Amino acid sequence: MNAIEIKGLEKRFRDFALCGIDLSLPEGCILGLIGENGAGKTTFIKTMLDLYHRDAGSVQILGRSVPEDLTEIRRGISVLLDDVGLPPQFTAADTDSVMRDTFGDWDSACFFSFLERFGVPADKSFSELSQGMKKKIGIALALSHGARLLVLDEPTSGLDPVARDLFLDLLADYTRREDCAVLFSSHIVSDLEKICDYICFLREGRVWLFEEKDRLTEEYGVVSVSAEEADKIPQERIAGIRKTSYGAQLIMHRSQIGPDREASPVTLEDLFVMMARR
Amino acid sequence: MRALLRKDLLLMRKAYKPYFVSILLFGIVAAFKPDYTFFTVYPFVLAALMPYNLFSLDERSGWNAFSRSLPFTTQQIVGAKYIATLTMLGATWALFALLQILIGGWNAGELLHVFGILCAALVAPALSLPAAIRWGTQKMFYLAVGLIMALTGLAFGLILGSRSEWLTDGMPVPAAVAAAALMFVSYKVSVRWYQEKEF
Numbered sequence A: 001m002n003a004i005e006i007k008g009l010e011k012r013f014r015d016f017a018l019c020g021i022d023l024s025l026p027e028g029c030i031l032g033l034i035g036e037n038g039a040g041k042t043t044f045i046k047t048m049l050d051l052y053h054r055d056a057g058s059v060q061i062l063g064r065s066v067p068e069d070l071t072e073i074r075r076g077i078s079v080l081l082d083d084v085g086l087p088p089q090f091t092a093a094d095t096d097s098v099m100r101d102t103f104g105d106w107d108s109a110c111f112f113s114f115l116e117r118f119g120v121p122a123d124k125s126f127s128e129l130s131q132g133m134k135k136k137i138g139i140a141l142a143l144s145h146g147a148r149l150l151v152l153d154e155p156t157s158g159l160d161p162v163a164r165d166l167f168l169d170l171l172a173d174y175t176r177r178e179d180c181a182v183l184f185s186s187h188i189v190s191d192l193e194k195i196c197d198y199i200c201f202l203r204e205g206r207v208w209l210f211e212e213k214d215r216l217t218e219e220y221g222v223v224s225v226s227a228e229e230a231d232k233i234p235q236e237r238i239a240g241i242r243k244t245s246y247g248a249q250l251i252m253h254r255s256q257i258g259p260d261r262e263a264s265p266v267t268l269e270d271l272f273v274m275m276a277r278r
Numbered sequence B: 001m002r003a004l005l006r007k008d009l010l011l012m013r014k015a016y017k018p019y020f021v022s023i024l025l026f027g028i029v030a031a032f033k034p035d036y037t038f039f040t041v042y043p044f045v046l047a048a049l050m051p052y053n054l055f056s057l058d059e060r061s062g063w064n065a066f067s068r069s070l071p072f073t074t075q076q077i078v079g080a081k082y083i084a085t086l087t088m089l090g091a092t093w094a095l096f097a098l099l100q101i102l103i104g105g106w107n108a109g110e111l112l113h114v115f116g117i118l119c120a121a122l123v124a125p126a127l128s129l130p131a132a133i134r135w136g137t138q139k140m141f142y143l144a145v146g147l148i149m150a151l152t153g154l155a156f157g158l159i160l161g162s163r164s165e166w167l168t169d170g171m172p173v174p175a176a177v178a179a180a181a182l183m184f185v186s187y188k189v190s191v192r193w194y195q196e197k198e199f
Helices: A041-048 A070-075 A092-102 A108-118 A131-143 A161-174 A189-195 A213-219 A227-232 A268-277 B002-015 B017-032 B037-061 B063-067 B074-104 B108-121 B123-135 B141-161 B163-167 B173-196
Strands: A002-012 A017-026 A030-035 A056-061 A064-066 A077-080 A149-153 A181-185 A198-203 A206-212 A220-225 A240-244 A247-253
Touching: A002 A041, A002 A181, A017 A041, A017 A181, A017 A206, A030 A041, A030 A189, A041 A149, A041 A181, A064 A070, A070 A077, A077 A131, A092 A108, A092 A131, A092 B002, A108 A131, A108 A161, A131 A149, A131 A161, A161 A181, A161 A189, A189 A268, A198 A213, A198 A268, A206 A213, A213 A220, A213 A268, A220 A227, A227 A240, A227 A247, A240 A268, A247 A268, B002 B017, B002 B037, B002 B074, B017 B037, B017 B074, B037 B063, B037 B074, B037 B108, B037 B123, B037 B141, B074 B108, B074 B123, B074 B173, B108 B123, B108 B141, B108 B173, B123 B141, B123 B173
Parallel strands: A030 A181, A030 A198, A077 A149, A149 A181
Antiparallel strands: A002 A017, A002 A056, A056 A064, A198 A206, A220 A247, A240 A247
């Protein structure tokens, strides 16, 4: 079963629109959502969760329809938005007591053990913590009940490298359960590269690319040519480009690369940056 | 729902301690000097403002958006604020009644008078909560507050002005019915606007 199934999702604002998003995430997988600032990542997540009311399309989460079955869906998911959303006066103990009443399967011991692993002082109020510490509480919160789907908007922003590494390990552990899935957005491509099974590249409110990560890196390659040669290659054969004073690097689908050229492996970072700059 | 009430209770305890102290002090003065209407009215205004302030805190902290990702219905989220309102005002009335009995002795007329003030005080949250949901606590703040203050003042005026007539004669029923009806309509409007709201 797919944890997320989205068809033709649209949301229009005065100066921005999310257009015809089709996307599915199988259980047991991690989907990385990537895009430039303003590409629509947060809008997409909020529209999917009905925090923004969609204009068209359909959304199914854990086999149930949004918005009809939202309350039931929310029992089985954890959401971490950019603002964690806890009251500034709350300590970890306050958060724990409220979440115990919120989720029937809330695990207090698990919550406090995550806080300890992340080095979050449990006695300080939320307003006294740094942005990174707040994110860590949000992550601990998301992982401390039996959620089958995690929806995380920029969870690693503000985290130090050690905490980011720990977080990625936790996500990998989490998806060992085959009925669990994760959708997370990030600007940090290396994080997505490490952990994701699928990549969705959003640009100007549209899905630019949605593919299994391994297939992406297998199907595309980097070709180094001179600037003059780059200009001669038809634009439709070029997926991404980076021009420097020494020449040009092209991202091309391997089927578009002739036998006379050699292609080096592409990283996700190159793919994203060069496609965005095309 | 229990989680939402617990969260509001914890927040009130942490963020609004001075409110509780003020209500207690004013209650003691009012019990000694029941003629000083200001000392009776002001604590009820404080208590009535608390849910609006809670909503404002929720908005600023991002709780409003976060709570929409938790397994609560719109009715529960909105209902919790109305229950907090009724609890705060009910507790204030109970405190005044207790102090009045302990300090001033049993006086049914005075208790009914304070009950009338409680009913009038409900006008403020009944108007301010839907307005906060619809326009936000910052946007249109002054217009909303001005209107709410005027209407609440009018309600207080009606209650205080008619003190010697129907309230002290033991007939607070019309005030209670009007307040209950207002709160019910307000709740319904709030739920509707909350459902339409985007976070």
